[in-house]
Amino acid sequence: MTDTSGRTVLLVDDEPQLLDLYESFLQDTYEVITATSGTEGIAASNERDVDVAILDRRMPGLSGNEVLEELRNQDPSVKVLMLTAVDPDFDIVSMEFDSYLNKPVSQSELISNIEELLALESFTSTVREYHALLRKEATLRQSKTTVELKRNDTFENLEDKIADLEATVGNQIDPTDDETFVSSLRNVEAGGLDDE
């Protein structure tokens, strides 16, 4: 399960009643920011670190598609969920969102989708850590003898941690699911989390 503490969700929808409803769905689990227009949503994301943005597609002024583009320009790693009454058409192929849901949506469905998006972020972070430890292991293997490595507790701990991370990362996402696979790749390409 992804740690949701301190996660911020940005909700953008021009219908105040829906915003209120979705906010009530999410406010016990996440920190929620609401915006009633695309312009307001972009401004909010400039001021705060947003983990997941939930966008209505059809809005007066900036559309959800335009907000999506702007958010991607600002921060390619932000996860974007399109939540809309617009049935998906072939135009979605070129849109860089991470998930798509049709209204109406239940609380459990919405939270479940957000959790999947946050899991992508966790995956990126874990696989990065896994890679960093493997690099350390490779460095030690190049500079130490087999006997030195076998006798060293620190190296043994390193190998244990690598095995743990290998198991953890393997459970975080399902790469056989096309949407997860592509979203994960997009996340990797965007650089994932900020450099630590």
Place this chain on the structure above:
Amino acid sequence: MSDTTPEQFRYTVPEELERLDRSGFAPSTNALITGPEGSGAHELAIRALVSGGPDEGKILVTTQIPPAEIVDTYRELSSDGSLSNLHVIDATGLQGDHSGGEDTDPVVSTVTTITDIGISITESERLLDADRLRLGFLSVHPVLDVVEPDQAFSFLYLLTTRVEQSGYMGVFTVRTDTIAPKTIHTFEHLFDGVAEMRPSNPDEPTVQLRGFGE
């Protein structure tokens, strides 16, 4: 990794890639073929795809060799010259220098990002509609020219785990004369076995295997 399916299906592979078990690769196997330029790594990888049966799908991603050249080699190595069930993904434009050359018949897509490689793989899988599939990735090193090593590692992680969890067979190549040994060693963790091409004799390169069948 590498569990056999109930029917004990195995992917047939060139003899250089077999060791203890002479009956081929179990489904979900990922192999890495390493070697310097001209070592025969690419040819061995293509032969690993060619050796598949007619009911198997084959997806070949090329990041460096022009797709037309890849297709010619594939056709030459195929016993009947057939290109059936082959999809080639042209990723030679990853580094932004794609010449926009002519598309060859089995080329289904031309891509310029690692995300698009993934999208094209999913599309090819759908079009091929084969339960058994071989993925060839020639070669990994240009990916390192466009993304950081940790991103390349994550990209390979996603590809190899997709192969593994789908019961496919994956063959990836990497040039050892362009990538630091430490980076290659790190990548090796993602594979079930490594075939190291040693071109001591250009006409007959030796292959050292690690991991397969052990």
